[in-house]
Amino acid sequence: MSVDAIDMLLHPPARLQIAALLAKVSEMEFAKLREITHVSDSVLSKHLAVLGDAGYVHLRKAAVGGRQRTWASLTRAGASALDAHVAALRALVAHLPAAAE
Amino acid sequence: MNPIEARAALDSIDAAQRDLALKATYCPPWRHAAFGAVLTILVLGVGFGPAIQLPSVVIAMAGVAWLVTDDRRRYGVFVNGYRKGATLPVTLALLGVLIVTMAAEIHAHISGLSVATKLGIAGIAFVVSLGASVAWTRIYRRELMRGAA
Numbered sequence: 001m002s003v004d005a006i007d008m009l010l011h012p013p014a015r016l017q018i019a020a021l022l023a024k025v026s027e028m029e030f031a032k033l034r035e036i037t038h039v040s041d042s043v044l045s046k047h048l049a050v051l052g053d054a055g056y057v058h059l060r061k062a063a064v065g066g067r068q069r070t071w072a073s074l075t076r077a078g079a080s081a082l083d084a085h086v087a088a089l090r091a092l093v094a095h096l097p098a099a100a101e
Numbered sequence: 102m103n104p105i106e107a108r109a110a111l112d113s114i115d116a117a118q119r120d121l122a123l124k125a126t127y128c129p130p131w132r133h134a135a136f137g138a139v140l141t142i143l144v145l146g147v148g149f150g151p152a153i154q155l156p157s158v159v160i161a162m163a164g165v166a167w168l169v170t171d172d173r174r175r176y177g178v179f180v181n182g183y184r185k186g187a188t189l190p191v192t193l194a195l196l197g198v199l200i201v202t203m204a205a206e207i208h209a210h211i212s213g214l215s216v217a218t219k220l221g222i223a224g225i226a227f228v229v230s231l232g233a234s235v236a237w238t239r240i241y242r243r244e245l246m247r248g249a250a
Contacts, residue, residue, distance in 0.1 A: 006102055016110055017117040024118055024245060025125075025180050032177030036120045064174050071179075086114070092107035 005088035007081050009054050014039050015047045019056065019082045022074035030070040048072055056081055115248030122245035125176045128238045132168070137231035139164035140199060144226040148206035148219035180241070187244045188237050195233040202226040 010016050017037045022028060034044050048070075051057035056078030060071050074082070102110075139161050146157025173179050182192050205222045208214075 011102070013110065013113050017113055020114040021117050021121055024121060025178050026184070027173075027179045029173070029177035032125065035177075036117055036124060064170070086111070089107040089111050092102065092104045093111060094104075096104040096108060 005084055005091070007085040007088075009050065009056065010081060010085045012047070014043065015051060016085070018044075018047055018051065018072075019074060019078060022057065022072060023079060023082055025073075027071045027073045029064075030072065033072060051078065054078075054081075118245045118248060121178075122242050125178045126238060126242040126245065128234070132171075133231050133234040133238075135164070135168060136234045137227045139168065140230040141223050141227040144199060144202045144206055145219065145223035147203045148210050148222065150210060182237065187240050191233055191237045191240060195230065195237075198229045198233075199226065202229075 010019055014037050018033060021033065021036060030041075030044065030048075033048075034041060037044065039047070048057060048059060052059050054077075055075055058073050058075050060073075061068055062071055063069070142157050142164065143161040146154040146161070149157075169179065183189070202222050202225060206219060209219050209222060
């Protein structure tokens, strides 16, 4: 695994965190994603739009408690891309001396 | 990207997943009990024939729908119990126990065993479901806290 395997779509920290969070749940609501990633509504919306356009994330609107909310989930393509990206990161980290880790 | 940046990226994944563990995995005791009760209704209904079984299935399904809706509203997250990962053995073990207890209820019904026996079988289903719910949540939380990146 080389640096070429790094997925530039998942390279921005917030986007990587979004994908990593969605990998651990079936669906997460927009507000919860914002709370954990510590980004603004507009920044999160942009990241989700990029991930959605790439087919990595599926977005849907649904009413919960009478309010319309956006729910995000990781697609199979997104999960595969995240796995490959994390593997590439691990391969890079393997070059670090133990003390630096 | 250099190795130090890669390490930072992996650490950011772990940090986000730990944050998820802290903010979205607390499950109050009543929630575990409610899950156990829903499955117990499903198991118990089998022991009393179609007249009771059909309404019990409807009640259990309504209970599941209510639990899922409540989880989504309260945590902003939905996690499928059948997800891959460290929790899957717990899910499969629970499924196995439910099948066995349902088979036992059918046997009790066909053999005309007492209501106390049927309630006893359902009681076993409740205790196992409750324990599985607690174990599942703990394992899921541990998985998130451990960080795999």
